[in-house]
Amino acid sequence: MNFDLSDDNLQVKKMAQNFAEKEILPNLKYYETERIFPKAILKKMGETGMFGACFPEKYGGSEMGFLNLAIIAEEISKAHPAFGYAFNMQGMTCPFTILNWGTEEQIKKYVPDLIKANLIGMFALTESGGGSDPAGSMKTTARLDGDEYVINGSKTWITFANEADVGVLFAKTDPKAGRKGISAFIIETNNPGFSAKPIEISSLGYMMRSCEIFLEDYRIPKSALLGKEGEGFKIAMNALDYGRLTVPARLVGIAQGCLEASIKYSNERVVSGKPIGEYQMIKHLLADMAVETDAARLMTYRSAFLKDRGEVATRQSSYSKYFASEVAVKVTRNALEIFGANGISDDFPIMKYVNYANMLHFGEGSANIQRILIANDALGWKNANRHQIKRKFSLNSDLVLS
Ligand SMILES: Cc1cc2nc3c(=O)[nH]c(=O)nc-3n(C[C@H](O)[C@H](O)[C@H](O)COP(=O)(O)OP(=O)(O)OC[C@H]3O[C@@H](n4cnc5c(N)ncnc54)[C@H](O)[C@@H]3O)c2cc1C
Missing domain, CATH: 1.20.140.10 (Butyryl-CoA Dehydrogenase, subunit A, domain 3)
Structure with missing residues (x-):
């Protein structure tokens, strides 16, 4: 057992600290008072490889690995906790879910641009009936109509939704089947029928927002299904x-x-x-x-x-x-x-x-x-690892990026 960070980890930590000092801290006041989404900073973060830490090189990832990702997320959140959101939307819940469950075509279409922050991502699960019971509270539906799904419903607290280009969204394809009736989709926000309204949260500031989103007869092709029907939960x-x-x-x-x-x-x-x-x-x-x-x-x-x-x-x-x-x-x-x-x-x-x-x-x-x-x-009632899937790829986490 060795609790020391390696030279590689320490170099990554220094890189994140330098980035925060040079790129984030001097610009915070501008973005916050002007209420501007700091996409330019996120893109620079993407260029350093921060968001791509757990992604294979062949999809534009930096392969720095999970420990380096944790080190970077800690340093950036220390500088300003709002920037921590980006590690989930650009580096984990949105692109990593596409990486883990998507087809080769879906991965190539979205992942490289998400982890570079050329595209802004979101992860849309929570509904107003209660985030702690996403399956029970889910009212959003996706109905197959020919070669398209038609999605209707709303979600709440969806981070970055007012800026997002693409997102992973969950909806019921079989409303009577409980958890087994939930499916996951990759949605693009510029299609008709999608809208987002930021929630007023003065305590968290205004440069990065969480939103209500609305889907009204929002249509996507069948190919936007992520994984199989019923695998959403x-x-x-x-x-x-x-x-x-x-x-x-x-x-x-x-x-x-x-x-x-x-x-x-x-x-x-x-x-x-x-x-x-x-x-x-x-x-x-x-x-x-x-x-x-x-x-x-x-x-x-x-x-x-x-x-x-x-x-x-x-x-x-x-x-x-x-x-x-x-x-x-x-x-x-x-x-x-x-x-x-x-x-x-x-x-x-x-x-x-x-x-x-x-x-x-x-x-x-x-x-x-x-x-x-x-x-x-x-208590042995449920196996903690029941939702885990085997990773489809491996990383060379000895790689360090500048
Ligand atoms: C700023 C912000 C950003 C967010 N971003 C996203 C996002 O990008 N995407 C997304 O999908 N969601 C997002 N969320 C939603 C977040 O995941 C939910 O807030 C969270 O899951 C909790 O759900 P809730 O707030 O509806 O609380 P509720 O589910 O209403 O729970 C209220 C309280 O009851 C307790 N409780 C509930 N059920 C039980 C139980 N069975 N036993 C004991 N106690 C219980 C909870 O612990 C909590 O204390 C965001 C939320 C915030 C505030």
């Missing part, structure tokens, strides 16, 4: 399983960002003649933050490491999603306490971290749902 669960690598990495980035800001602040802020870091109760908060962030990181790296070895890591991904979300919420809460009133000021980064930690706590499977999955698995 399995495809969705498998996609979320991979998403549960980048989400904990994003949460670790948020926790680390808070920890670093809190250490700096504790050294600089003088109250009653002493830097507050000298007070024992502040030390206590900092110690918990440092230890728990480290533990969440190790759990996240373990599931990445297993995925890099081609092993099933569903159980470990659930553990790390659950644990990292609890840690990030606690660490951001501690940071607020350390910063006092300044914690809620826009001049300091804390509230941004607080809001994203709380959002990611329930996104991609809430803490309760993770607990249920973990406990059912522990």
Whole structure:
């Protein structure tokens, strides 16, 4: 067992840090105040190979692997947690699902442009009846009409939908068949019948939006079916399983960002003649933050490491999603306490971290749902790995990109 990051991993970490410092941090204010989607930055991220970390070279991937992806997602989310979304839409849930389940033709048509962010992606599963029960709440239908499917329904909280060119969408092809009646589709947003309306979420900012989407007699050819009819639920669960690598990495980035800001602040802020870091109760908060962030990181790296070895890591991904979300919420809460009133000021980064930690706590499977999955698995009632599929490809994760 070796817990050291390799030279390759450290180089990747440095590359992500440099990118955040040069390309993201100086431009944040512009994109946020002007409410402009930072496609130009996402494209530069795509060019570095960040989104293509887990994709084979033959589809434009950088083959850096899952551990390097986790390291990058952590560093970029530390700079600004909104950019963490892009790892799911451009690097995981949308293109990776197409890679895992698509035909050669579908993969070639979409994947290379998604991971370069030439195309913007989305993943449309959640409906207003409750994200925790996607099958039970799904009312969107896809009806075969000759050589086309006609889709009707709506989805909610769909990230990037107002900017997206293409997405993976789930709909019921057999509404009476429960989970087995769900199918997955690749949809293009410029077809008639698709519309997206951003949801107002001032706490998360305005440059990257989540939306309601509406499909009204939206037609796609039969060839847009992803996998087989009725495989949609399995495809969705498998996609979320991979998403549960980048989400904990994003949460670790948020926790680390808070920890670093809190250490700096504790050294600089003088109250009653002493830097507050000298007070024992502040030390206590900092110690918990440092230890728990480290533990969440190790759990996240373990599931990445297993995925890099081609092993099933569903159980470990659930553990790390659950644990990292609890840690990030606690660490951001501690940071607020350390910063006092300044914690809620826009001049300091804390509230941004607080809001994203709380959002990611329930996104991609809430803490309760993770607990249920973990406990059912522990009790032997359900095999944690039942939605896992064998990867169709292997990566040479020794490769490093500039
Ligand atoms: C900013 C943002 C971006 C998002 N992006 C996307 C996206 O791109 N694509 C997408 O498809 N979805 C997206 N989502 C939706 C997200 O995945 C859901 O919010 C999540 O699945 C939880 O669903 P819900 O919010 O409807 O909560 P609900 O399902 O209504 O749950 C509410 C509460 O009840 C608890 N609960 C529910 N069922 C049980 C149970 N059986 N036992 C115990 N407790 C339970 C939950 O843990 C939670 O605490 C996004 C959400 C947000 C906020």
